Amino acid sequence: MQCPHFDAGRCHSCTLLATPYPTQVAERAEHVAALLDSAVPGAAVDWLPPVTGPESGFRNKAKMVVTGTVDEPVLGILGSATGPFAGQGVDLTDCGLYPPALQDSFPALAELITRARLQPYDTTSPSRGPRRRESPRESAWRGELKHVLVTLSPDGELMVRFVLRSQEPVARLRKHLPSLLAALPRVAVVSVNVQPVHAAVLEGDLEIVLTERSTLPMRVAAGGGADDGITLHLRPQSFFQTNTAVAAALYAQARRWVDEVAPASLWDLYCGVGGFALHCAAPGRSVTGIELSAEAIASAVTTRDELAHLPASAVVATHDAAWWAAATRDVRFAAGDATAFARDGGPQAPELVVVNPPRRGIGPELAAWLESSDVRHVLYSSCNATTLAADLAHMPSLRPRRARLLDMFPQTGHYEALVLLARA
Numbered sequence: 368m369q370c371p372h373f374d375a376g377r378c379h380s381c382t383l384l385a386t387p388y389p390t391q392v393a394e395r396a397e398h399v400a401a402l403l404d405s406a407v408p409g410a411a412v413d414w415l416p417p418v419t420g421p422e423s424g425f426r427n428k429a430k431m432v433v434t435g436t437v438d439e440p441v442l443g444i445l446g447s448a449t450g451p452f453a454g455q456g457v458d459l460t461d462c463g464l465y466p467p468a469l470q471d472s473f474p475a476l477a478e479l480i481t482r483a484r485l486q487p488y489d490t491t492s493p494s495r496g497p498r499r500r501e502s503p504r505e506s507a508w509r510g511e512l513k514h515v516l517v518t519l520s521p522d523g524e525l526m527v528r529f530v531l532r533s534q535e536p537v538a539r540l541r542k543h544l545p546s547l548l549a550a551l552p553r554v555a556v557v558s559v560n561v562q563p564v565h566a567a568v569l570e571g572d573l574e575i576v577l578t579e580r581s582t583l584p585m586r587v588a589a590g591g592g593a594d595d596g597i598t599l600h601l602r603p604q605s606f607f608q609t610n611t612a613v614a615a616a617l618y619a620q621a622r623r624w625v626d627e628v629a630p631a632s633l634w635d636l637y638c639g640v641g642g643f644a645l646h647c648a649a650p651g652r653s654v655t656g657i658e659l660s661a662e663a664i665a666s667a668v669t670t671r672d673e674l675a676h677l678p679a680s681a682v683v684a685t686h687d688a689a690w691w692a693a694a695t696r697d698v699r700f701a702a703g704d705a706t707a708f709a710r711d712g713g714p715q716a717p718e719l720v721v722v723n724p725p726r727r728g729i730g731p732e733l734a735a736w737l738e739s740s741d742v743r744h745v746l747y748s749s750c751n752a753t754t755l756a757a758d759l760a761h762m763p764s765l766r767p768r769r770a771r772l773l774d775m776f777p778q779t780g781h782y783e784a785l786v787l788l789a790r791a
């Protein structure tokens with residue numbers, strides 16, 4: 368794939384652009400197999416062929432740093448610390464990783480920034496004198512708008528979040544919101560996130576939703592059909608897998624392996640908005656999802672309740688309304704720390720545990736708990752095979768049996784790996 372920004376040295380994100388895509392996939396497959404082999408020597412792992420999706424236009428979310436001026440805002444990234452673009456805003460509105468519907472939203476968003484006078488946050492210079500630089504207080508930096516975060520649903524709707532330094536511009540944003548909604552009628556949710564700290568942090572704790580709707584419906588359909596996917600609800604501060612097509616394949620694969628094992632009880636730790644829990648639900652199966660973000664838990668509960676009360680004629684993910692009413696009867700979600708829940712949870716250990724942690728992995732404490740528990744199977748979905756391998760080394764009694772690479776982030780060294788472990 369060719370990219371003018373990469374060629375000119377303006378953006379270095381897609382480190383493997385020069386490598387043909389089939390070679391990239393083969394190398395990633397070798398990489399994860401070698402890591403698993405070194406973590407668990409001699410494990411007889413049945414590898415399924417890698418799941419791939421489109422090579423470009425696959426990112427469902429754009430995280431745009433806003434630089435430039437209020438009259439000419441630049442949406443993209445800040446050039447890397449060294450080199451010819453250091454400290455400069457780089458326009459990435461035509462980035463090839465974004466689908467056309469995301470790219471098409473950027474001009475109207477830039478126009479709103481100008482109309483509502485959302486001055487881009489100036490990360491480079493405190494406004495008043497050297498003493499401020501010695502003691503960097505947030506008030507010393509100019510500007511308000513830090514990032515614009517845009518998520519595209521598979522059905523073409525958008526969620527737009529403005530990350531601001533303070534609430535000062537919120538009234539202006541509200542006033543000009545109708546013009547944005549007129550220009551982009553597929554915008555379902557608009558919110559402000561307040562991130563008051565001068566630090567390389569994408570977003571803060573406070574979220575103010577400006578639209579009537581607060582969730583973006585994300586239909587994840589492995590087969591692509593209108594009624595074969597579950598529609599997950601996504602609130603502004605919740606995590607969602609970056610590549611919706613590959614995420615659908617990930618949840619479908621998880622469901623197939625879980626149904627083969629047919630556990631009566633399952634925990635989905637690090638459950639986010641409930642993707643694994645809800646895809647793996649079944650009549651007679653008790654499912655518990657645990658997640659740190661209360662917003663994500665609220666989203667998961669919304670989806671569960673929607674599935675529990677489908678209209679009699681509805682068919683979702685090939686099951687009818689009666690099946691879903693039975694499948695969701697024993698599905699619960701709770702906000703909390705995954706390790707603390709397992710350690711202090713009190714309830715009997717389930718037959719199967721799904722874990723899908725952030726890049727740092729589940730860590731030695733949860734791995735040790737799983738190792739010494741009665742859990743028969745673990746389904747580990749990982750976006751970082753190095754921490755996956757380290758975690759597996761802490762669970763020698765749980766042997767990897769089946770595995771699959773899911774190519775979630777083409778053009779980069781990153782990928783998702785799904786591994787089914789069974790107690791030896």
Ligand SMILES: C[S@@+](CC[C@H](N)C(=O)[O-])C[C@H]1O[C@@H](n2cnc3c(N)ncnc32)[C@H](O)[C@@H]1O
Pocket residue numbers: 605606607608636637638639640641642643657658659660663703704705706723724725
């Ligand atoms: C890779 S995401 C997976 C989310 C979800 N399984 C999915 O498929 O979208 C990891 C999730 O773990 C959550 N998380 C981070 N630390 C956690 C912790 N200590 N305990 C529970 N959840 C945590 C994050 O908020 C995030 O939603």
